[in-house]
Amino acid sequence: MMKISGRITWCCVALLLALTSVSAVQKELDSIDDLKQINFRQSVPKHSLLLLHWFANKIDIDNNDIIRLAFDLNSGDYGSHHYGNFEGLLDPLPRGNQHRYYTIGNLYREAPIQLPPYVVHPRRQYVGENRDRIIARVRDPNIEGRVHRRIDRVFITQHYDTNENLGTPYDPDHTYRITINLLRQIREFAVGQNQQQLMHLRNRFGSSADGFDIVNTWGELACLGLLLYIVFQEKPSSNQQNNRPENEINPWNGINSYIPRILPSFGDVVVNINDAEDHEAIRTTGNIIAVPRINVRRSFRYNPKD
Known part of the structure; x- marks a missing residue:
């Protein structure tokens, strides 16, 4: 009888731990409006959005929503390395040897290919103390000769703040799964677009940003500046229309x-x-x-x- 009771207790504990682990990765960001809900000022480094913007525009997404990576994670490109998931932050890998987790975005790690300057040396208000990371689950990571490796899950996470005295593991409370829909939305804010495209994005996402001011401030990174403004300065509203026609521009806004x-x-x-x-x-x-x-x-x- 005692053995049965002990087994039941152990099963309950194991189930509780499993549910706790799963709840950490079930937080999902599916749109830019979801990004607005995150407390970037207090809990999450603003730099994580710079890293996510770079990553979204570095990957390839085909018409079947298949994500492919065009750089070598095993070589340490862009501050990447294998992530063992030993603390159970994410779901266990499927059986077999066909999947592997990698972290991307260590600014201090020597890498054959470095992250772009706007990520490595951001503006002062977007410095993140090298805490934020992208985690990607890669399929068939060890097949030699494969250049475009397939990714089936993407996460944004961060190390605990040093003030929390919890060591260097990743913080499960601020680990989010990124959907393909959000990656596609962020890709619309690619670097190097012209002013007409910037105004189209401003109207499409219902922003009140001053287009001229953003262009003057950010230059060729104006679309990134617009994304940061939308996420950090504008909160979601029930009256906000995310798909306004392209030609619906307010003349009193300098346009x-x-x-x-x-x-x-x-x-x-x-x-x-x-x-x-x-x-x-x-x-x-x-x-x-x-x-x-x-x-x-x-x-x-x-x-x-x-």
């Missing part, structure tokens, strides 16, 4: 617009028309002003009725 607008009455309003056929200012007085398909400038003046 030209060719959309008819209805403006409230301010008394006398001067609208400047920048058109090849008519360069004269039109003065209109009334309750409503309908602006035709013209280039509306941000600067205007009005005379209040009172």
Whole structure:
């Protein structure tokens, strides 16, 4: 009887440990709105989003949602190395020798191929003290000659903060599985896109960011700057529309617009028309002003009725 009771107790403990381990990896980030829910300022280094942005744009994703990696993890490229998962942070590997976990993103590890400067030497507010990592589960990692290895799971994680005095393991409370949908969204913010593409992204994700200010601040990294602004500065809202039409741009945000607008009455309003056929200012007085398909400038003046 005592043996049976002991076995039941041991099974309960094992089940509890298994459920605890699984709960750590069931936290899933599926969209940029999910990223907004993370407390980057207090609990998670902002640098982890820089690392995730780089990774999302370094991998290949085909039409069947198969992720392939074009660099050699066994050679230590981009600060990578094998991860044994000894603390049970992630699910055990499937049986056989066809899968392996790797961590990517150690800034201090000597590597044949280094991470880009915006990840290694970020702006001051995005320094992460080398705590954040990407973890990838790779299929067939030991097959020689295979260049594009297949990845079937991606995680973002971080080492415990030194102030927590918990050593160097990864923090299960801040380990998240990254879905292919989120990777695809981040890939839209690839480095080197032009200003028109930047404005399209701003509208598609319902952002109020000042496009000109981001371009002036970030230069060729403007799309990355927009992503950081959306995640860190803008919280998700039930009224936010993530798929606004590309041409729906607010003219008062410093961007030209060719959309008819209805403006409230301010008394006398001067609208400047920048058109090849008519360069004269039109003065209109009334309750409503309908602006035709013209280039509306941000600067205007009005005379209040009172």
